Amino acid sequence: MEIYRAILCSYVFSWIYILSSLPLTLSYRTTKVFNFAHPIFITYGAYVVIIVNEVLGREIPLAVAVFLAFVVGGLVSLISHLLVFKPLSYQRVSSNVYMVTSMGLWFIYQYVLYIVCQLLTRRYDVNFLSYSTIEYKDVRFLQDVLGLNSMPQYTITATLIGVSVGVALYILFNKTVLGLSLRGIADNASLVAICGVPINRLVNLTWFLVGGITALSGVIWVNFSGSTTPDLGLNIVVDNFAAAFIGGLYSLPITAVASIVLALIENMLLAVLNYYFGVQPTVRIAIVFGIVLAILVARPPMGAGGGLPYRFIKRVSRK
Amino acid sequence: MIDITGFLINWLEYFAIYAILAVTLSLESGISGITNFGKVAFFGLGAYLGAIINTYLLLAISGVDVVKAPPYTAEGVIALIEISTLNPALVLGVFTLSILVSFIVTGVFGYLLTYPIIRVGSGFVGFTLLCVGEVLRGIYVNMEFVGGTNGMLGIPQPFIWLGIPMLSGLCYLLLSVTILALTYIVTDRILGSPLGRTLRSIRDDDIAALCLGKDVPKIKSKIFFLTSGFSGVAGTLYACYVSSVNPQMFVTLVTFNVWAMIIIGGSESPIGAIIGALILTLIERILPLIASLNEYLPFTPDYLRPVFIGLIMTIVLIKYPRGLISMKPPKFIKSAVEELIREAS
Numbered sequence: 001m002e003i004y005r006a007i008l009c010s011y012v013f014s015w016i017y018i019l020s021s022l023p024l025t026l027s028y029r030t031t032k033v034f035n036f037a038h039p040i041f042i043t044y045g046a047y048v049v050i051i052v053n054e055v056l057g058r059e060i061p062l063a064v065a066v067f068l069a070f071v072v073g074g075l076v077s078l079i080s081h082l083l084v085f086k087p088l089s090y091q092r093v094s095s096n097v098y099m100v101t102s103m104g105l106w107f108i109y110q111y112v113l114y115i116v117c118q119l120l121t122r123r124y125d126v127n128f129l130s131y132s133t134i135e136y137k138d139v140r141f142l143q144d145v146l147g148l149n150s151m152p153q154y155t156i157t158a159t160l161i162g163v164s165v166g167v168a169l170y171i172l173f174n175k176t177v178l179g180l181s182l183r184g185i186a187d188n189a190s191l192v193a194i195c196g197v198p199i200n201r202l203v204n205l206t207w208f209l210v211g212g213i214t215a216l217s218g219v220i221w222v223n224f225s226g227s228t229t230p231d232l233g234l235n236i237v238v239d240n241f242a243a244a245f246i247g248g249l250y251s252l253p254i255t256a257v258a259s260i261v262l263a264l265i266e267n268m269l270l271a272v273l274n275y276y277f278g279v280q281p282t283v284r285i286a287i288v289f290g291i292v293l294a295i296l297v298a299r300p301p302m303g304a305g306g307g308l309p310y311r312f313i314k315r316v317s318r319k
Numbered sequence: 320m321i322d323i324t325g326f327l328i329n330w331l332e333y334f335a336i337y338a339i340l341a342v343t344l345s346l347e348s349g350i351s352g353i354t355n356f357g358k359v360a361f362f363g364l365g366a367y368l369g370a371i372i373n374t375y376l377l378l379a380i381s382g383v384d385v386v387k388a389p390p391y392t393a394e395g396v397i398a399l400i401e402i403s404t405l406n407p408a409l410v411l412g413v414f415t416l417s418i419l420v421s422f423i424v425t426g427v428f429g430y431l432l433t434y435p436i437i438r439v440g441s442g443f444v445g446f447t448l449l450c451v452g453e454v455l456r457g458i459y460v461n462m463e464f465v466g467g468t469n470g471m472l473g474i475p476q477p478f479i480w481l482g483i484p485m486l487s488g489l490c491y492l493l494l495s496v497t498i499l500a501l502t503y504i505v506t507d508r509i510l511g512s513p514l515g516r517t518l519r520s521i522r523d524d525d526i527a528a529l530c531l532g533k534d535v536p537k538i539k540s541k542i543f544f545l546t547s548g549f550s551g552v553a554g555t556l557y558a559c560y561v562s563s564v565n566p567q568m569f570v571t572l573v574t575f576n577v578w579a580m581i582i583i584g585g586s587e588s589p590i591g592a593i594i595g596a597l598i599l600t601l602i603e604r605i606l607p608l609i610a611s612l613n614e615y616l617p618f619t620p621d622y623l624r625p626v627f628i629g630l631i632m633t634i635v636l637i638k639y640p641r642g643l644i645s646m647k648p649p650k651f652i653k654s655a656v657e658e659l660i661r662e663a664s
Contacts, residue, residue: 034442036356084633093640095441096354100578101636103356107575108629111622118618234571238453241446249442282457289450296435296447 006271010264012154012224013239015162016042017259019217020236021243022169023210028249029186030206033085033098037106038214039233039240044076045069045215046222046232047113050131053222054124062136062157062219069219070212077211078204080105106233113230130229134222154224161216169213169252182206238285239266242292262288326604328488332560334600335495339502339553341580341592343546346506348578349586350515351542352522354441357448358577360455361429361547363569365421365554367465370474370564372417377402377475380409391466396473403475404482414477414559418498421551429547433540452571459566470565474558495556499593502549506589509542518542572625576603579632585642595642599628 024038048068053060084101117128139156143149148156173179181202184192193199217236222228243262247255266287273279340358347353374390381402388394403410432451436444460468477494478487509515521528521535529535558564576599584595606624635643 028442034445036445084637087637088640091637091640093636096348096352097636097640099354099356099442099445100582101633103575103578104629104632104636106629107572107625108633111625111629114622115618115626118622122617238450242450245443245446280461282460285450285457286454289454292447292450293435296439296443 002271002275003268006267008152008155010267012158012220013263013267014260015158016217016220016224016236017239017243017263018162018256019165019220020214020240021247021255021259022252023213024240024244025247025249025252025255027206027210028244030182031081031085031203032095033102034095034249035080035085036099036102036237037080037109038102038210039237040106040109041073041077041211041214041233042217042221042236042240043113043230043233044109045073045218046228047117047128047218047230048072048215049134049219049222050128050228051120053134054120054126054128058134059137060134061138062160063138065134065136065219066161066216069215073215073218074208074210074212076109077214078208080211081204081207110230110233117230130227131222133224133226136223139223154220157223158220161220165213165216178202178205238288239263242288245292246295262291265291324485325488328485328492330601330604332488332492332495333604334597335492335499336553336557336560337577337580337600338499338593338596339549339556340577341584341596342499342502342506342589343549343553344577345581345584345586345589345592346509346542347546349581349588349592350510350522351518351539352441352525353539353543354445355448355546356445356571356574356578357450357452358550359569359571359573360448360452361425361550362554362557362573363452363455363459364428365425365551366558366564366569367459367554368421368424368551369417369555369558370471371465372420373413373474373559374399374471376416377409377413380413381406389464390473391464391469391471399473399475403479405480407480410475410477410480414475417555417559418552421555422548425551425554426544426548429550430540430544432547433536433543437536437539449571449574452569452574456566456569459569466565468566470563470568472563474562474564476559476562491560495560498552498556503589503593505545505549510589514538575625576628579628582632582642583635587641591642602628 020039020042023041024035027033027035027038046069049060049065052064052068080102084105085098088098088101114129120126120128135153136157139153139160143151143153143156171179173183181192181197182205184195184197185199185202185206189199218232221232239262243259244255246258246262247253266284269287270279270281270284273283274281340362344355344358347355374395375385378385378388378390378395378398381398383395383398383402385395388398390396390399432448436447439447459465459470465471476487476491478490481487481490509518517528517533517538520531521533521538525535561568580595580599581592582595583598584593585591603624606620
């Protein structure tokens, strides 16, 4: 039973990590901004669904949840870019300044959400600071039609959202001129600009897509977890960054594979440790950190934002 | 009625502790280019080490059975209060030992951490160190001998035997300011030395420094040992001042606050870091006074603090990316520039 539960958790967490770490890699490739506020998009995606669900009387369909989360997550991301990151890029600041600013944004967004949740809790007399699971009525209908009632709803939700986003991203990047331009900006922005591509507009679009896709993790989360809190992003931040980090913040396929492997290792290991030794789930972060450290020591990922010289020296000295 | 003297001592104590963190972060991040988003890890480790030594060791030396009356229980706390008021030499001795041990252990911990992180770029360094802080917090929660989630209480302040709270507070403040001064002097000496120039060159372009024959990883490791050590000392000072530690004290928000200090003051200048610490600790000490607004506001006023600090930090960074107080160029650069101008004219 424990193993079955661990497998289900691994499956859902794989999709959550994929949907949050792929956009992180995408944003770093295109904009070279290491955005510490990235996990807040997950939280905002989850809370948009929660708030609308409460306003509609707990009967929100998945399609509406996905649309709202995508738009709100995308807008939050775009506003962050236009008001903060873009002005910073004009100043030609170092990557450290970007990172610190994104950390500032993270705390602003998080505590604004705390304030909103407290106001809503007073207004609706429901605990928004720790909200219970949301069931999507259209997914329930789909389960009834297909006879999948024995399956937990969150597995179907995760599959629907994950596969749709995966296919959409594949088509965007491989079959459209827009995707080609986005990849071009990631590789050499100046060259793309010379070719007449409107870089600013495409960078804005990238930020919108990044925020929107990440917010979809929140839509899965509220269907899966029994308690959603404004700290949601903070709890996922390490796994999210670790997956992107293993992909070297460059390779989308490696990031996706890393997300699946991370989710599998941490959930299975946690289940085993909990069953045999009574270890608490709080060690989850230590497991992820162990994996990251092992990778750092054994083989730092390619393109790891400046890690090349030391590896280069090592290779030269060996020769 | 507000107790002005008590408020001042309390504010300056917090200022001295946070200024140590800010000065060391300025040396790490502003001057050496090590993006430390895990400052709280070293601060917390120092605090827990200080708490363990100042409680367990004190009880053990005084002949109390720490297995029967561990310091996180009521019996342990009562025994600690009795010992610390009756035995000044022992309390001061154990406190001094805890400061030394904190410096060495957190320093070595920082040094060891540089092995994996110096291989990657600044974003990854920041992320890895942020993880370290969260992992350590997870460890504290699961360690029963440090009180788990509840933490430890009754950590003796080393001057509590003086009997007068104001006097003991003042003595402790003097001690903290002395350690701050020591941190500043060490940082300033490094900045003015050839090592300081090397550090700045590494920050500006580590590949160029590497090509010029500078052992970049080794230099970064040494600096990280020093700054981590001082952060640990700040942690011990904090634990003994507030007389308690628990995992909720060492969240990422602490790191963020220290970053805000060096950004407001100017990340490249230790003086700027001290000024930033002075301003932000004052704001932090004043904000609880507006907690009385609780009945007028429909939400907890505590949530306003991070929003407020985050806004200041973001606005300052957009307008002045180098902080409000940029570092003046060193004298030798000034004179060289003057000489060039003279020659040109």
